[in-house]
Amino acid sequence: MLFTPEITPNAYIPPQRRLLGPGPSDISTRVLQALAKPTIGYLDPSFVSMMEELKSLLRYAFQTRNALTFPVSGPGSAGMEMCFVNLVNHGDKVIVCRNGVFGNRMVENVERCGGEAIIVDDTWGEAVDPQKVEDAFKRHPDAKVLAFVHAETSTGALSDAHTLCKIAQSYGALTIVDAVTSLGGVPVLVDVWGADAVYSGSQKCLSCTPGLSPITFSDRAVNAIKARTQKCQSWFLDVNLLLGYWGETTRTYHHTAPTNSLYALHEALLVLQQEGLENAWARHRSNHEALKAGLAVLDISYVVDEVARLPQLNSIHIPAGLDDKQVRITLLQDHGIEIGAGLGVLAGKIWRIGLMGYSSRVENVIACLQALESVLLSQGYACKKGEAVAAAYKAYAQQAVK
Amino acid sequence: MLFTPEITPNAYIPPQRRLLGPGPSDISTRVLQALAKPTIGYLDPSFVSMMEELKSLLRYAFQTRNALTFPVSGPGSAGMEMCFVNLVNHGDKVIVCRNGVFGNRMVENVERCGGEAIIVDDTWGEAVDPQKVEDAFKRHPDAKVLAFVHAETSTGALSDAHTLCKIAQSYGALTIVDAVTSLGGVPVLVDVWGADAVYSGSQKCLSCTPGLSPITFSDRAVNAIKARTQKCQSWFLDVNLLLGYWGETTRTYHHTAPTNSLYALHEALLVLQQEGLENAWARHRSNHEALKAGLAVLDISYVVDEVARLPQLNSIHIPAGLDDKQVRITLLQDHGIEIGAGLGVLAGKIWRIGLMGYSSRVENVIACLQALESVLLSQGYACKKGEAVAAAYKAYAQQAVK
Numbered sequence: 001m002l003f004t005p006e007i008t009p010n011a012y013i014p015p016q017r018r019l020l021g022p023g024p025s026d027i028s029t030r031v032l033q034a035l036a037k038p039t040i041g042y043l044d045p046s047f048v049s050m051m052e053e054l055k056s057l058l059r060y061a062f063q064t065r066n067a068l069t070f071p072v073s074g075p076g077s078a079g080m081e082m083c084f085v086n087l088v089n090h091g092d093k094v095i096v097c098r099n100g101v102f103g104n105r106m107v108e109n110v111e112r113c114g115g116e117a118i119i120v121d122d123t124w125g126e127a128v129d130p131q132k133v134e135d136a137f138k139r140h141p142d143a144k145v146l147a148f149v150h151a152e153t154s155t156g157a158l159s160d161a162h163t164l165c166k167i168a169q170s171y172g173a174l175t176i177v178d179a180v181t182s183l184g185g186v187p188v189l190v191d192v193w194g195a196d197a198v199y200s201g202s203q204k205c206l207s208c209t210p211g212l213s214p215i216t217f218s219d220r221a222v223n224a225i226k227a228r229t230q231k232c233q234s235w236f237l238d239v240n241l242l243l244g245y246w247g248e249t250t251r252t253y254h255h256t257a258p259t260n261s262l263y264a265l266h267e268a269l270l271v272l273q274q275e276g277l278e279n280a281w282a283r284h285r286s287n288h289e290a291l292k293a294g295l296a297v298l299d300i301s302y303v304v305d306e307v308a309r310l311p312q313l314n315s316i317h318i319p320a321g322l323d324d325k326q327v328r329i330t331l332l333q334d335h336g337i338e339i340g341a342g343l344g345v346l347a348g349k350i351w352r353i354g355l356m357g358y359s360s361r362v363e364n365v366i367a368c369l370q371a372l373e374s375v376l377l378s379q380g381y382a383c384k385k386g387e388a389v390a391a392a393y394k395a396y397a398q399q400a401v402k
Numbered sequence: 403m404l405f406t407p408e409i410t411p412n413a414y415i416p417p418q419r420r421l422l423g424p425g426p427s428d429i430s431t432r433v434l435q436a437l438a439k440p441t442i443g444y445l446d447p448s449f450v451s452m453m454e455e456l457k458s459l460l461r462y463a464f465q466t467r468n469a470l471t472f473p474v475s476g477p478g479s480a481g482m483e484m485c486f487v488n489l490v491n492h493g494d495k496v497i498v499c500r501n502g503v504f505g506n507r508m509v510e511n512v513e514r515c516g517g518e519a520i521i522v523d524d525t526w527g528e529a530v531d532p533q534k535v536e537d538a539f540k541r542h543p544d545a546k547v548l549a550f551v552h553a554e555t556s557t558g559a560l561s562d563a564h565t566l567c568k569i570a571q572s573y574g575a576l577t578i579v580d581a582v583t584s585l586g587g588v589p590v591l592v593d594v595w596g597a598d599a600v601y602s603g604s605q606k607c608l609s610c611t612p613g614l615s616p617i618t619f620s621d622r623a624v625n626a627i628k629a630r631t632q633k634c635q636s637w638f639l640d641v642n643l644l645l646g647y648w649g650e651t652t653r654t655y656h657h658t659a660p661t662n663s664l665y666a667l668h669e670a671l672l673v674l675q676q677e678g679l680e681n682a683w684a685r686h687r688s689n690h691e692a693l694k695a696g697l698a699v700l701d702i703s704y705v706v707d708e709v710a711r712l713p714q715l716n717s718i719h720i721p722a723g724l725d726d727k728q729v730r731i732t733l734l735q736d737h738g739i740e741i742g743a744g745l746g747v748l749a750g751k752i753w754r755i756g757l758m759g760y761s762s763r764v765e766n767v768i769a770c771l772q773a774l775e776s777v778l779l780s781q782g783y784a785c786k787k788g789e790a791v792a793a794a795y796k797a798y799a800q801q802a803v804k
Contacts, residue, residue, distance in 0.1 A: 002465060002679055003465050005458065006462065008675065009668070011432075011672065012452045013439065014439050014449070014452075015440075015448050016440050017440070017443070024442075024444075024661060026441070030413075032438040032439075034414065035438050035662060036435060037415065037416050038429070039605075039612070040426075041426065044417075044419065044734070044740065046417050050414045056409050059405075060405065060408065063405050064405075074475060074480065074638065075657045076658065077638045078475075078480075080637075080638075081637055112636065112637055209441055209661065210444070210658045211660030233514050233515075233636075235482075235483055235507065235510050236479045236482075255479040256425060256478070256603065256613075258613030259416075260613075261613055267414070273407050332446070332447075338446065
């Protein structure tokens, strides 16, 4: 009568990897254990207390006093979409900076909201040019929103969020900022910037499991959302409805919150708060410097100029003569190390080595350089055994006596 | 310089509850342990093999051979929205059956997609009346889609999905079916029904942690989606883009999949497959019968007529003279038992006792009746100690010799 199962799988046992790609990053045992705690109801008084702590922990991470700061029940792209569907009305002009995959995704979002995207293009691998943004506002002073990516995950370039937000403010525009890869790895100072809607992802420098998107809205943004005359085109992402569950006073059912993922995020943010933001930024910088020293010995160059280079996501040119895919597969299968491929126009041309969150550790830097050297040697690449690792250790030694 | 944290929380330790509300349900140790396995990349070959198993396990649960069967990276309301934004174009007429909260959410979805909702209302607590649907199609033979809720979580009423789908097919309309509370608890026979888009939730009768929405699309639905001339208004939920990650041939990055939640769903579905769908349905029925026998002794009546009553979600009238909120709070705080409140027009009038998935166990039925009796007695309700529990045990005894 019933269809029989197509297959009878075994219990799934994932291999142990070092996650040195663009995310997810390594997850600590603390966070994995928090994830596995008993599930309770999303309106349980105990859970509601945890939600308040979570909002406070997120405010620290984002450096904001924004009341509306919470995790979206979906990945970063749901967080991105929440910003656009709530802040962009049909016919609104939105200036979108595009210097990588995620800027382009923002353009898609604007258009799907019925907005008009005014695109400011910059070369992939470069920061957004504030002058071009200023020029775009001069041509379109009626633009309602400026949207840009703080840390482009597809290229490893960091843009000057503070300057970009100030330009938008001088034209009375709201700002939407993608901080998916930056939050926890480099300074994200929402209130100093005066940014209006900033979203991130759980699985990058926060080192929580993937599936949540921390988000924060300024009072200015919340007022704009409350004043909307058009209904938000998304029910699931409608901030006016979500305020009933994550807002300040009520806890009304909107959707079933992903309880266990929220336990894990609470723990990951607690880890960050215990370390301290400045220490976390310094750690990301330190491991980046060591990796950089090793890569220099391997004669591998960075895609992004030093001034705009993300410490937590090292985009590097694939040396001539090497087989992109074969190197990545060998790193994964023989060394248990995942690094990221290039995306879009950079596919096949670059690798992205992430040292994000709990992945940003000395042992990962060393293991990565050892494995990379071994694989490159096996492909006939000219380098000397052990020198990259030695350079990394030397860099750590120099940091120690500074 | 930096804001100091508002608070320094302790690690969060949720209390142990019996989850006998409308979801989430109890999660077994097997599933919680799967959740906590090491995170790996969403393009890792090992993960990709697991995805294939997951799709196969879901096909068994849904009883479908639909190629496009996968879990949406969000809760049931994201699954609902995925169906509407992909299958409803601006101006399309959609017949929506509304006999509870979730039918009404479907109406919201239609309107936010720019569709025209033709609403077929039925009393909350009753099944959808097929005759009214037939009549609606007669008045609107150009309707593109019929949408209805198979098992209304807000009322506990089960509708005849097979008959409703056949009516839609006779008018050439596609069907969108909410199987959030039904999947795994009562027969959901997607291919027998000929349903086109069916979504569920991870946290009900599948007893996985909340946050995922299993979904399946018929080839007819996929063809309609591929033939769209309007872009889907949601980037995050665009099936044409998601086909690149969850489809048959490619594994292209769309968004970062919630790896650990997917491990847990794999395990929860494996548990279901090992038990067998028919055994799972029978278990839900058996525990329902025992609970019902106990409630009868307590003189507590059901909201839904026997013929349309969901075994996994027992909607009952709150007896006169009892304080809804006080009873629920006492059950939670003194007995560790969560039951559900009424929603919408039924708020304050009903309770919803869920026996879903791993919550559907003898010990939960007994504990629930014991606790309920104790709380009712403390509120001066006329009942005799032990009789409800005895009636439940007698019901089990009768089942055993049948």
